[in-house]
């Protein structure tokens with residue numbers, strides 16, 4: 001990945017009509033449970049402190065947030081799933097927003113699915129993966145907050161995660177930490193390999 005020369009917030013969309021028209025611009029979308037570390041990972045990749053807003057309160061990012069990088073491609077921070085304290089209506093709105101987003105963005109977009117390494121995957125992560133695979137997304141898988149899992153316990157923790165999410169052993173899974181910067185290069189390399197023009 002070349003240097004990040006510019007990274008700017010572009011737009012927040014809570015309805016499909018506000019999605020950014022693709023116009024052939026490459027798009028990388030970050031998906032995962034609420035609080036999994038999507039916004040933090042995005043900031044880490046871009047070496048920006050607070051471009052995407054992060055929070056210790058889950059359910060913070062409720063919209064589809066677009067960022068423009070090097071005037072060349074887009075990062076998309078998607079609202080997280082699995083936040084318990086939202087209403088049924090909000091949950092329905094969220095599901096609709098995701099359906100609309102992926103209908104518009106795939107197969108063009110590169111999708112990055114984030115799974116919390118400490119939580120080791122939940123039923124919702126498995127469903128999210130199933131959903132993305134059914135849409136033909138071929139996601140890049142990232143285990144976030146890997147700094148929270150002691151090195152001696154990682155193999156076991158990641159095996160458990162794979163089982164719960166139903167990830168085949170041969171499926172690459174990038175171990176990532178915003179705290180230690182582990183996995184940053186690997187993830188950039190993987191994103192770039194999916195998107196020739198980056």
Ligand SMILES: Nc1nc2c(ncn2[C@@H]2O[C@H](COP(=O)(O)OP(=O)(O)OP(=O)(O)O)[C@@H](O)[C@H]2O)c(=O)[nH]1
Pocket residue numbers: 032033034035036037038039040041053054055056057058059060061062079080081144145146147148176177178179180
């Ligand atoms: N230890 C550790 N904590 C992290 C890491 N990445 C994120 N966090 C923390 O996890 C919490 C949630 O991070 P966010 O980036 O806001 O999570 P999100 O997935 O964007 O959450 P929503 O927008 O609510 O869907 C924050 O308190 C972060 O500081 C990491 O690599 N290591």
Ligand SMILES: [Mg+2]
Pocket residue numbers: 038039040053054055060061077
């Ligand atoms: Mg967020």
